[in-house]
Amino acid sequence: MKKFLGSLKQKVAAALLIVAALGVQTKVSAQDDKTILGAGSSFINPLFSKIFADYNQKTGIQVNYQSIGSGGGILQLTNKTVDFGASDGPLNDEQTAKIGVPALHIPQASGAVVVTYNLPGENNNISLTPGIIADIFLGNIKMWNDTKITSINKGVNIPALPILVVHRSDGSGTTAIFTNYLSKVSPDWKAKVGGGGSVNWPAGLGGKGSEGVSGLVKQTPGGIGYVELIYALQNKLDYAKIQNKKGKFIVPSIASVTAAGNVKLPDDAKIFITDTDAADGYPIAGFTWVLIYKEQNYNSRSSARAKELLKLLWWNIHDGQKFCEPLNYSPLSKEAVKVAEKILKSATYGGKAIL
Amino acid sequence: MKKATGSSGKIRTETLFRQSLIAIGVAMVILVAGILFTLILESIPSIKHLGLKYLWGTTWDPLNNVYGAAPFLLGTLLTSFLALIISIPFSFAIAIYLGEYNPKGWLSNFLKNIVELIAAVPSVIYGFWGLLVLVPLVRSLEMKLGVLPYGIGIFTASLVLAMMIIPYAASLGREMIRLVPAPLKEAAYSLGATRYEVIKNVILPYTKSGLFAGILLSLGRALGETMAVTMVIGNTSLIPTSIFAPGNTMASVIANEFTEADHTVYLSALIELGLVLFLVTVVINMIGKRIIKRFTNE
Numbered sequence: 171m172k173k174f175l176g177s178l179k180q181k182v183a184a185a186l187l188i189v190a191a192l193g194v195q196t197k198v199s200a201q202d203d204k205t206i207l208g209a210g211s212s213f214i215n216p217l218f219s220k221i222f223a224d225y226n227q228k229t230g231i232q233v234n235y236q237s238i239g240s241g242g243g244i245l246q247l248t249n250k251t252v253d254f255g256a257s258d259g260p261l262n263d264e265q266t267a268k269i270g271v272p273a274l275h276i277p278q279a280s281g282a283v284v285v286t287y288n289l290p291g292e293n294n295n296i297s298l299t300p301g302i303i304a305d306i307f308l309g310n311i312k313m314w315n316d317t318k319i320t321s322i323n324k325g326v327n328i329p330a331l332p333i334l335v336v337h338r339s340d341g342s343g344t345t346a347i348f349t350n351y352l353s354k355v356s357p358d359w360k361a362k363v364g365g366g367g368s369v370n371w372p373a374g375l376g377g378k379g380s381e382g383v384s385g386l387v388k389q390t391p392g393g394i395g396y397v398e399l400i401y402a403l404q405n406k407l408d409y410a411k412i413q414n415k416k417g418k419f420i421v422p423s424i425a426s427v428t429a430a431g432n433v434k435l436p437d438d439a440k441i442f443i444t445d446t447d448a449a450d451g452y453p454i455a456g457f458t459w460v461l462i463y464k465e466q467n468y469n470s471r472s473s474a475r476a477k478e479l480l481k482l483l484w485w486n487i488h489d490g491q492k493f494c495e496p497l498n499y500s501p502l503s504k505e506a507v508k509v510a511e512k513i514l515k516s517a518t519y520g521g522k523a524i525l
Numbered sequence: 526m527k528k529a530t531g532s533s534g535k536i537r538t539e540t541l542f543r544q545s546l547i548a549i550g551v552a553m554v555i556l557v558a559g560i561l562f563t564l565i566l567e568s569i570p571s572i573k574h575l576g577l578k579y580l581w582g583t584t585w586d587p588l589n590n591v592y593g594a595a596p597f598l599l600g601t602l603l604t605s606f607l608a609l610i611i612s613i614p615f616s617f618a619i620a621i622y623l624g625e626y627n628p629k630g631w632l633s634n635f636l637k638n639i640v641e642l643i644a645a646v647p648s649v650i651y652g653f654w655g656l657l658v659l660v661p662l663v664r665s666l667e668m669k670l671g672v673l674p675y676g677i678g679i680f681t682a683s684l685v686l687a688m689m690i691i692p693y694a695a696s697l698g699r700e701m702i703r704l705v706p707a708p709l710k711e712a713a714y715s716l717g718a719t720r721y722e723v724i725k726n727v728i729l730p731y732t733k734s735g736l737f738a739g740i741l742l743s744l745g746r747a748l749g750e751t752m753a754v755t756m757v758i759g760n761t762s763l764i765p766t767s768i769f770a771p772g773n774t775m776a777s778v779i780a781n782e783f784t785e786a787d788h789t790v791y792l793s794a795l796i797e798l799g800l801v802l803f804l805v806t807v808v809i810n811m812i813g814k815r816i817i818k819r820f821t822n823e
Contacts (some may be wrong), residue, residue, distance in 0.1 A: 339760030341785025376760025
């Protein structure tokens with residue numbers, strides 16, 4: 171009996187704890203203007219965690235960001251359950267139609283996709299042209315010692331290995347940037363495959379996530395795949411120099427990715443910056459955007475809340491940028507910050523500019 | 526903690542107990558019906574767009590909204606049945622050893638716990654083990670056999686699955702074998718039967734419906750397994766040409782593509798894949814039940 175009472179006490183205590191936790195939960199999700207809610211891209215999550223923690227210390231504003239993937243973030247913004255979504259790709263036509271009202275794309279940082287490979291003895295020595303990459307991923311070039319590859323890699327000892335193509339099996343922003351790039355540089359790719367988060371791959375194997383792709387590439391001599399630059403840097407993978415539009419072979423790096431975004435951008439910043447015109451820019455790069463409603467007066471939100479959101483995003487594209495490099499993200503280029511400022515200034519509350 | 530006293534209190538407890546059992550039973554039925562209903566409802570855009578072509582189409586192209594489930598249906602059935610064939614000798618051997626040869630004692634207990642532990646390991650761990658340990662082994666085997674040495678594919682996925690499903694048939698089989706009445710076995714021994722003969726002629730015939738139920742349980746697990754499979758199967762949407770070729774399964778496609786499915790028909794096609802998987806499981810279970818019934822009626 172005593173034992174039973176003891177366990178009952180524990181249960182009651184546990185139940186009370188749960189109730190208390192739920193109470194806290196509802197408080198967070200309620201419309202209190204000290205907490206801003208966001209959801210989306212998992213790629214940007216490490217950067218956002220750092221930026222938002224720092225912002226909280228400085229201003230007392232808390233940002234609750236859920237890293238659920240770009241698609242999920244867009245869905246939550248559409249359902250108006252968050253203040254902002256974050257996405258590695260711009261809204262597509264169907265998503266734009268579902269949101270129904272104008273949404274703003276504000277670039278936050280740049281990311282890049284690198285071509286990683288496994289050639290015994292060759293570390294970061296291989297150079298590739300856009301045409302070669304497209305042909306490899308289309309399955310047209312099947313051997314590493316193909317003359318197309320050897321002719322631009324003079325002095326590099328390329329073995330006669332069969333090429334094993336590895337792509338992402340899960341839908342991802344990484345794939346979207348990579349296939350968007352291939353569609354721009356190869357008419358053949360554009361006609362047969364196209365660009366998107368999941369595509370109908372003409373060749374190769376699928377690995378789940380960056381770790382699945384790099385795992386397969388590392389294990390297979392002759393393997394080639396693509397991963398985010400951050401992942402490649404953190405895991406010390408080999409990656410290729412890639413020829414950009416201006417004909418220069420560019421090593422993917424934080425600087426060359428930032429440079430890729432230093433071009434004339436459209437006013438809505440809704441653009442893949444792949445195959446950049448910048449002479450020193452790495453060609454397979456892209457923005458991660460924060461998405462917000464242009465008209466912030468919806469769902470009876472307060473003007474104070476809208477103002478806090480805009481202030482946060484303004485901070486992200488200025489002071490927040492200093493956290494990019496230590497975490498291997500590429501900060502926005504000057505050109506991109508200018509456009510982002512203009513976009514933020516176009517946000518309104520009840521038709522009046524907020525910033 | 527007041528004890529129910531008197532007959533009226535007892536009756537009330539009885540009724541309450543019976544009613545709660547019924548309520549829980551009905552809740553389960555509603556749950557399954559709800560799942561089926563939701564799957565059908567959410568599949569409608571895809572069914573409208575593609576019709577029955579969905580089932581035998583072989584192209585899966587989200588960009589052009591063309592979806593064919595045939596490669597994944599084939600991949601699911603191939604990996605599951607291959608895994609079953611590989612696992613049966615092991616699970617039956619374990620069941621017979623622990624049920625008949627060594628039913629008591631610390632060794633028996635130890636082995637029993639180890640087998641059950643296999644079922645408790647999270648599937649992502651099997652996936653990584655498969656990717657990092659099994660794949661290189663399979664690759665060297667493939668080099669010897671002279672097939673394309675991918676290392677990953679239908680065969681590797683089946684091996685990982687086989688390991689994962691061994692405990693289900695083994696545990697159930699062990700329990701069944703221990704339930705064989707001692708007089709039956711003793712009678713056979715007294716007639717001069719050897720141990721092997723007793724197993725072959727008394728134990729296995731007596732337990733076959735139970736053993737088959739164990740197989741069915743394993744198969745259900747294999748059909749739905751996602752994470753471990755997706756890491757070693759190669760994830761291509763081509764029709765597999767041999768058991769060493771890469772492929773994909775329905776569960777794996779859903780897990781891979783669901784989060785970033787960014788337009789209605791795409792999402793709906795993935796849900797329809799879930800519906801097909803649901804129906805395949807139901808059909809296989811029905812066939813299995815038929816076979817069990819046949820066995821027990823003999």
